Amino acid sequence: MIIDVQTLHQRQAQGEAFLLIDVREFVDWQRATLPDAQHCNVYDYFIDDSSEPGLAVMAAEAATALQPMFTSYPGATPVFFEQQVGMRSPRGAWFAWLLQRDDALILDGGVEAWQAAGFDLTPGLGLSRTVAHPPAANARAWNRDVVCIREQVLTADGVTVINVDARRPSEFDGSFAHACCQRAGRIPHSQLLFWEDVVSDGHFRTAYDIEARATAAGLNKSAKLQVYCHRGARAATVWAALKLAGFAHVAVYVGSWHEWAEHPELPLLHGS
Numbered sequence: 254m255i256i257d258v259q260t261l262h263q264r265q266a267q268g269e270a271f272l273l274i275d276v277r278e279f280v281d282w283q284r285a286t287l288p289d290a291q292h293c294n295v296y297d298y299f300i301d302d303s304s305e306p307g308l309a310v311m312a313a314e315a316a317t318a319l320q321p322m323f324t325s326y327p328g329a330t331p332v333f334f335e336q337q338v339g340m341r342s343p344r345g346a347w348f349a350w351l352l353q354r355d356d357a358l359i360l361d362g363g364v365e366a367w368q369a370a371g372f373d374l375t376p377g378l379g380l381s382r383t384v385a386h387p388p389a390a391n392a393r394a395w396n397r398d399v400v401c402i403r404e405q406v407l408t409a410d411g412v413t414v415i416n417v418d419a420r421r422p423s424e425f426d427g428s429f430a431h432a433c434c435q436r437a438g439r440i441p442h443s444q445l446l447f448w449e450d451v452v453s454d455g456h457f458r459t460a461y462d463i464e465a466r467a468t469a470a471g472l473n474k475s476a477k478l479q480v481y482c483h484r485g486a487r488a489a490t491v492w493a494a495l496k497l498a499g500f501a502h503v504a505v506y507v508g509s510w511h512e513w514a515e516h517p518e519l520p521l522l523h524g525s
Contacts, residue, residue: 254346254496255457256332256358258366270329272322275377276341277364282377287334287367291322292381295333295345299484301515303403303508311507312395315348318382323354325380334360334367337455340448344489347505348384350399352392359493362456399492401479401504403512407519409479411442415472419448419482419491420510427523431483434514438521440481444471448487451494463498474500481506481513 265271273290275282282292295318300311323331331354333345342359349357360366368374409416418439423429425445430437439445451463458466472478478500480488485507495503513519 254358254493255361257361258370258372261332261360262370262372270326272326272329272331274322274331274333274345275335276333276345277335279381281336282381284376285364285374286377287364288373288375289379290334290377291379292377293318293322293345294381294383294385295348296341296486298384298386299511300508301512303401303406303506303512305402308397308400308402308507309392309395311400312351312392314386315384316352316392316395318384319348319352322380322382323352331357332360333357334363337363337365338452338457338490339363339455340486340490343493344486347399347489347492351395353394353396355396359457365455399504401506403506403508403519405504406440406479406481406506406513409440409442411444412476414442414477414479416440416443416506417470417472417478417480417488417491417495418443418445419480419487420445421447422525424483424510426525427521430514431511434483434511436514436517436521438523440510440513441520441522443481443522446470446472446480446491446495448482448490451491457494457497460498463494464500467495467498467500472500474502477502477504479504479506481509483509484511485509 333342427438482488
């Protein structure tokens with residue numbers, strides 16, 4: 254799931270094929286990126302219906318953006334990167350895993366680590382895509398193990414199925430709400446694992462460190478973990494970190510708090 258810049262560069266030199274996908278802003282990709290990198294905006298996408306039909310639409314829309322890249326580079330391993338590891342590259346890899354490309358990787362350290370290693374950057378040319386709503390193709394198949402519907406989040410028991418909040422502590426306790434959200438708080442049976450606590454200096458923390466932090470947050474490897482944030486991006490970073498640390502049963506609630514807050518019939522909690 255994770256690859257460092259030295260390993261990527263070495264394997265490229267040995268002739269291994271990689272599809273490099275820059276998920277930063279378009280202008281940043283155009284200005285300077287890894288050689289031969291393509292571009293895809295995976296960050297601005299969100300959904301407001303995390304039902305089974307809603308997730309099928311999301312998978313189709315992700316396929317519309319990413320499948321042309323996969324098709325243009327047959328046999329190449331997708332590698333998603335940004336300036337440093339943040340909210341974007343894990344989300345790109347998560348979309349690829351959703352589309353059953355479980356070989357997709359995240360470049361640890363991103364562009365800054367590539368430059369620090371002394372490797373060249375070039376202007377971005379080639380494909381630029383956006384995961385967006387219309388128009389959408391049909392996704393032939395998608396991986397239900399990496400995503401969960403709203404009903405699964407609602408029925409979590411906090412023991413065998415735990416909701417994992419990747420937002421800030423102030424969002425978790427309800428003292429802060431985004432302007433687009435009508436309600437503040439957290440989903441019941443949630444444990445807080447702040448997304449910034451699984452990364453450090455633009456890199457993922459070690460698997461051992463992430464596991465220790467997850468355990469301290471009340472998570473365990475036998476439970477199914479359902480990660481959410483505001484609109485699904487930070488959740489993908491925590492999803493990738495938990496997978497890196499050996500948590501096998503991890504899914505993302507893509508609608509996240511942005512969807513949950515819009516349903517007054519859904520329960521919420523306040524306080525620490």
